[in-house]
Amino acid sequence: MSKIKEKFAELAANNQRALISYIMVGFPNEKATIAAVRGLVSGGADIIELGFPFSDPLADGPVIQNASTVSLENGTTVSKYFDIVKKIRKETDVPLVMMTYTNILYHTGYQRFIAEAKKAGIDGFILPDMSIEESKKYIQAAKNNTDTIFLISPNTSKTRIEKISKISTGFLYLVAVFGTTGAKTGIKNYTLDAIKDVKKHTKGKIPIGVGFGVSTPEDVRTYVKAGADAIIVGSAYLKLIEKTHYDKLESKISAFTKRLKKQTTL
Amino acid sequence: MKYPKNGRFGEFGGKYIPETLVPAIEELEENYLKFKNDNSFKKELDYYLKIYAGRPTPLYYAKNLSEKIGGAKIYLKREDLLHGGAHKINNTLGQAILAKRMNKKRIIAETGAGQHGVATAMACAALGMTSEVYMGYKDTIRQKLNVYRMNMLGSKVHPVKSGSMTLKDAINDAIRDWITNVETTYYLLGSAVGPHPYPVMVRDFQSVIGKEIKTQMKKINNKAPDYVIACVGGGSNAIGTFYPLVDTDAEIIGVEAAGHGLKTKMHSATLSSGSKGVLHGMMTYLLQDKEGQITETHSISAGLDYPGVGPEHSYYKDMKRIKYHSATDKEVIEAFLMLTRTEGIIPALESSHAIAEAMKVARKGKKSESIVVTLSGRGDKDVEEVQNYLDKHVKD
Numbered sequence: 201m202s203k204i205k206e207k208f209a210e211l212a213a214n215n216q217r218a219l220i221s222y223i224m225v226g227f228p229n230e231k232a233t234i235a236a237v238r239g240l241v242s243g244g245a246d247i248i249e250l251g252f253p254f255s256d257p258l259a260d261g262p263v264i265q266n267a268s269t270v271s272l273e274n275g276t277t278v279s280k281y282f283d284i285v286k287k288i289r290k291e292t293d294v295p296l297v298m299m300t301y302t303n304i305l306y307h308t309g310y311q312r313f314i315a316e317a318k319k320a321g322i323d324g325f326i327l328p329d330m331s332i333e334e335s336k337k338y339i340q341a342a343k344n345n346t347d348t349i350f351l352i353s354p355n356t357s358k359t360r361i362e363k364i365s366k367i368s369t370g371f372l373y374l375v376a377v378f379g380t381t382g383a384k385t386g387i388k389n390y391t392l393d394a395i396k397d398v399k400k401h402t403k404g405k406i407p408i409g410v411g412f413g414v415s416t417p418e419d420v421r422t423y424v425k426a427g428a429d430a431i432i433v434g435s436a437y438l439k440l441i442e443k444t445h446y447d448k449l450e451s452k453i454s455a456f457t458k459r460l461k462k463q464t465t466l
Numbered sequence: 467m468k469y470p471k472n473g474r475f476g477e478f479g480g481k482y483i484p485e486t487l488v489p490a491i492e493e494l495e496e497n498y499l500k501f502k503n504d505n506s507f508k509k510e511l512d513y514y515l516k517i518y519a520g521r522p523t524p525l526y527y528a529k530n531l532s533e534k535i536g537g538a539k540i541y542l543k544r545e546d547l548l549h550g551g552a553h554k555i556n557n558t559l560g561q562a563i564l565a566k567r568m569n570k571k572r573i574i575a576e577t578g579a580g581q582h583g584v585a586t587a588m589a590c591a592a593l594g595m596t597s598e599v600y601m602g603y604k605d606t607i608r609q610k611l612n613v614y615r616m617n618m619l620g621s622k623v624h625p626v627k628s629g630s631m632t633l634k635d636a637i638n639d640a641i642r643d644w645i646t647n648v649e650t651t652y653y654l655l656g657s658a659v660g661p662h663p664y665p666v667m668v669r670d671f672q673s674v675i676g677k678e679i680k681t682q683m684k685k686i687n688n689k690a691p692d693y694v695i696a697c698v699g700g701g702s703n704a705i706g707t708f709y710p711l712v713d714t715d716a717e718i719i720g721v722e723a724a725g726h727g728l729k730t731k732m733h734s735a736t737l738s739s740g741s742k743g744v745l746h747g748m749m750t751y752l753l754q755d756k757e758g759q760i761t762e763t764h765s766i767s768a769g770l771d772y773p774g775v776g777p778e779h780s781y782y783k784d785m786k787r788i789k790y791h792s793a794t795d796k797e798v799i800e801a802f803l804m805l806t807r808t809e810g811i812i813p814a815l816e817s818s819h820a821i822a823e824a825m826k827v828a829r830k831g832k833k834s835e836s837i838v839v840t841l842s843g844r845g846d847k848d849v850e851e852v853q854n855y856l857d858k859h860v861k862d
């Protein structure tokens with residue numbers, strides 16, 4: 201069983217939903233990434249998404265775009281990223297998910313990239329520009345290695361939800377709103393309807409994670425109540441990292457994470 | 467390839483897109499397939515192409531230029547004479563009419579040189595729709611005239627300050643807008659790039675160029691041209707020129723921007739020196755570093771300043787049916803001035819890349835041979851840029 205799957209099973213047994221926390225590796229630097237991860241772990245994040253920067257993050261809003269730019273300017277490379285993952289792995293066995301764009305894997309070759317990522321300690325991938333139509337080689341390469349988490353959207357058709365939920369492993373990522381990451385649209389009724397709808401179609405076979413524009417404990421609570429199995433918070437963390445001095449970073453991240461995590465108990 | 471199965475030209479193309487866009491892309495393909503053979507759609511497009519945009523465009527024998535070079539005969543396909551001043555209107559009319567039939571009220575577009583933005587603004591004004599155009603901040607400065615034109619045509623221009631602040635970043639922001647407003651918005655893409663069905667749809671709308679060339683050359687020479695040349699940014703004027711002629715014996719050459727030279731990093735010659743990758747929804751040749759990060763490009767022409775290329779060009783390159791060469795900024799300025807002075811035609815800097823290549827080919831060619839060059843646009847938008855270049859690089 202994959203580490204991500206185990207985590208969901210463990211949480212379900214304790215009447216809890218998952219808090220998934222996203223940060224961008226190398227933003228604003230490696231030291232801060234390590235400190236932030238320590239804060240996430242002590243604050244109770246169930247799964248950590250580690251963003252790898254891409255030059256053209258077309259599904260991301262200004263906050264993650266800026267973090268990508270800063271990280272790249274700081275010289276974040278694939279090998280440095282994997283070194284950081286290895287360091288994190290020495291401290292915790294929280295499931296780690298790599299979030300980046302298709303070209304980063306495609307360029308090295310899916311097989312080789314995924315094998316190296318797994319060796320470093322990555323448990324799954326989220327690629328927002330990878331559609332199921334183009335995913336055959338990617339899925340083959342990841343099989344028995346890492347989870348491949350696919351995204352669905354409030355406008356995804358029933359037949360596609362069924363197809364995608366069969367391919368996606370680990371969990372199914374429901375994009376909450378029409379927009380890029382960090383969207384400030386507030387809670388929408390169509391999202392709450394989508395959560396119910398998707399759950400009906402997946403029949404509990406795969407957990408549903410809701411993300412994009414989730415930034416407060418209240419947001420987390422609303423989606424937990426609506427039936428989400430996991431809540432993903434990203435841009436809000438990056439904003440906190442941006443305005444927090446390094447000395448206070450770990451404790452601030454930990455405190456924010458605790459406030460979010462508190463809302464995931466049923 | 468007539469219609470790419472699964473959106474693939476050989477291994478190139480596809481649709482690497484966020485899931486939110488899938489319903490929109492499916493709706494687009496469905497409607498495109500429905501309307502492309504629909505008589506009333508074809509009639510309306512034909513009407514606008516003829517009476518509004520000015521088709522067919524002439525095929526002009528550039529006698530002075532040809533004689534000056536003293537080799538093969540150079541013919542210019544005068545897309546610069548179209549309304550708006552570039553080939554872009556062929557595509558924007560097609561897509562705007564399609565969008566209207568799909569009941570889309572809001573049109574967005576990206577633009578590099580501003581020609582596609584202007585052509586979008588014109589088509590939308592003519593058809594009673596509104597448009598918003600994303601344009602790299604750097605391009606809003608070097609193609610300022612076109613920003614004024616778009617504003618006056620009633621289009622809202624959004625300057626894009628992320629990344630390299632050029633065409634690639636304008637496409638990123640247009641896609642982000644589309645993701646956000648997917649239910650109301652039609653994305654009117656300006657080149658033969660992006661996820662399927664854009665590359666094939668844009669090619670089809672631009673193929674009017676190559677079809678006319680075929681008929682016109684037949685009248686002049688009773689055969690296809692010996693050489694066909696066009697500049698390649700995203701590749702829309704080129705694929706529209708080439709596609710109807712790939713089954714002839716013509717030698718076909720696409721010309722990319724070599725900027726300061728292919729040995730420097732300051733160029734946009736994707737097919738000449740790129741590698742395969744995924745960007746803007748397609749698998750194609752890209753300019754990228756060893757990590758798969760897209761690299762910044764350079765060209766004196768904003769319209770060619772792009773690190774990707776239409777997937778069908780990648781396909782023809784690997785098949786070896788089409789050759790891809792390049793021209794440096796310096797060669798482009800020389801070609802620009804040469805055509806301006808010998809023929810009294812001011813070409814766009816983008817098109818001047820094709821002229822530069824045609825001059826090389828003509829020099830080596832025989833008098834009995836014919837070269838057709840697509841003059842994709844006129845150069846009024848570029849005169850300030852060229853003057854600046856001359857002030858900087860030429861002593862007197």
Ligand SMILES: Cc1ncc(COP(=O)(O)O)c(C=O)c1O
Binds near residue numbers: 553704768769842843
């Ligand atoms: C006059 C002209 N030619 C060529 C191009 C390049 O585009 P494409 O390669 O799609 O024809 C542009 C783009 O802005 C243009 O304005």
